[in-house]
Amino acid sequence: MTPAPTIPLVYYQVLAAILFTIGVVGVLVRRSALIIFMSIELMLNAVNLSFVAFSRQHASMDGHIFVFFVMAVAAAEVAVGLAILVAIFRNRDTANVDDVRLLRG
């Protein structure tokens, strides 16, 4: 069996960088808390992609383990974050981050 032609590592990295940038921009410019969350998830998954690609390249399992950790933490974070979001929405009828700028000096 001839080895399947592999996609070069740099392709993965470029894709991860694009996804990460989209996530960053989303966090910075969107005003809806829900979208910001989704953007954060996008950034995390861009990192995951990068980890997995490196892991395969080096034939090591370390990257996979990191990915599992990241996914677990992300899941927990989403659970807490969404709970906060729901609480804010119930109290203030809004999910817009500009309306909750209370910690202003």
Place this chain on the structure above:
Amino acid sequence: MLDYLGWIPALPLIGAIINGLGAGRLPRKVVSAIGTGTVGLAFLIALGCFQALLQLPPDQRYHLEQAFSWIDSGDLSVSVRLLLDPLSMVMVLIVTGVGFLIHVYSTGYMGHEKAYGRYFAYLNLFTFSMLVLVMADNFLLMFFGWEGVGLCSYLLIGYWYQRPSAASAGKKAFVVNRIGDWGFMIGMFLIFVSFTTLDFGRVFAEAPGRLMMGSPMAVAIALFLFIGATGKSAQIPLYVWLPDAMEGPTPVSALIHAATMVTAGVYMIARCHILYVLAPAALTVVAVVGAATALFAATIGLLQKDIKRVLAYSTVSQLGYMFLAMGVGAFASGIFHLMTHAFFKALLFLGAGSVIHALSGEQDMDRMGGLKKALPKTHMTMLIATLAIAGIFPFAGFFSKDEILFHAWESGGPILWAVGVIGAFLTAFYMFRLYFMTFHGPSRLTEEAKHHLHESPNSMTIPLMILAVLSLVGGFIQIPLVQGGQKLSEFLAPVFADVSHVAGAAAEGAHGAEHAGMGLEIALMVISLAVAASGIFLAYRFYMVDPAAPKRLGEQMRGLYKLVFNKYWVDEVYNDKIVEPIRRGSITLWQKFDAGVIDGAVNGVGRQIERAAGLLRQAQTGSVQVYAMVITLGLVVVLGYLALR
């Protein structure tokens, strides 16, 4: 009995604490019992110690009682240790004995006061401090007592603090005393520098070896300590606080400002006599200041109208005699006069208090007169005290004053003696002026006072009588010319024995003169008796036979009269030349330096920090996205730098 020594000062302290904490809550009877009881008990213990001391051979009458180590730091090691030798024994007996009588008297005199507990707390605290002062065995502990009595004096002068004059008199006494304390402290520092110890025993034992006779250091130590004495014992130039101190209750004037506290300076010099013997120049200063004060204050006393102020100036004058005695090296005579003065001056003040009490607070002698009938006991006791202070044989004052004048002639020369004799003449005159104006002649009482006129209760008259007896017989413990008659000198001899060692030949010469001077002593005695009698006679002429005479004389010598009547304007001069410039300078410093520079610096720093914070807080928008943006941009910059480097 000597083992109970510590209780002598401790008992009044306990009384002060109980009465102080319970002030306003304890019933009056309990306050009186604690206040007088603790001092009375201390007096009994003191008597027991006296008995024990007498049973020791004279050269072993030196008892130390270590309480605890107070300060132990490097070279400085100070203990709270009580010293009992004949000198402090005499002082302890005076303080507790006369103090006890005055406490008893106070229960009558102050009986109507609201702040009864506070009064007794202060009085007990005073007794404690004074006992610490006279029983201390080092300079620092003595200074503790020294400051303690000053504090109590301030508190008691300002006892009626609602009265502005009393409050400011208290303040004046405190500030003037602080000036003296400054001198005392400098003296103490110099002693520590010279001896690296403050213990009396070591300082006095090593003084002849370490300090050269008449060396600048010896003179400086003696003079600075003397500044302290002038403050506490009201000598020129710091005597001004004592007449004002009469704003306090009369028993306080008797106890603190006549019998005990003001004699602290005399006691201190007697205690440090060895340092003074090593500094003859300082000793001369002491004698001259004492003699000058004796005369100066006596002249002021001539024209005062307030009965207590006459007595105050008389106290200043009598203290001058004690310093004169110290200055001519007659330490035992000074202590003798201190003791007899404590008796008759306490009696005079208490008698005056009895008169004031009877007249519902009247102190102006122009509104007294003819009280002899209404106040028989007060009159009799006052007459005895007046005779005693005038120096009439055989009252106590005669013996003590005469001994001082004799020593002044012998060691100080005729000028000091003459000043003393003139002072004695004036004393006899103004004291009998007081006596005649108060008890004889037509009654000049106001209707109001006449109505309430009454003899004082027993709690007041019994102390008067006891003191009268003491004023009568107190002189007999030191009878001149009679072999073995000088009991007090003999008792005090071990304390002052080292003088002859140090002064050596000079003292021996004086000793020789003492024997040769028997005829001289009798002659001086007769002269001073004649002088006192003529003073009394003159007072009789002026205030009994021809009451218009003083006024006529005053008219004739208007300038002099005004000068003396206004107390030589010393208070005014001090006020203008010293107090006011300092006050103005202090106000300038306060407004310019304190409010401007110090407050300005502190507030300025605060304001600048506030402004910087105001700028910084702009950055905290509260928008998480802005923070994220800043973090991202920062990251980009860092990464860009690393990448392009």
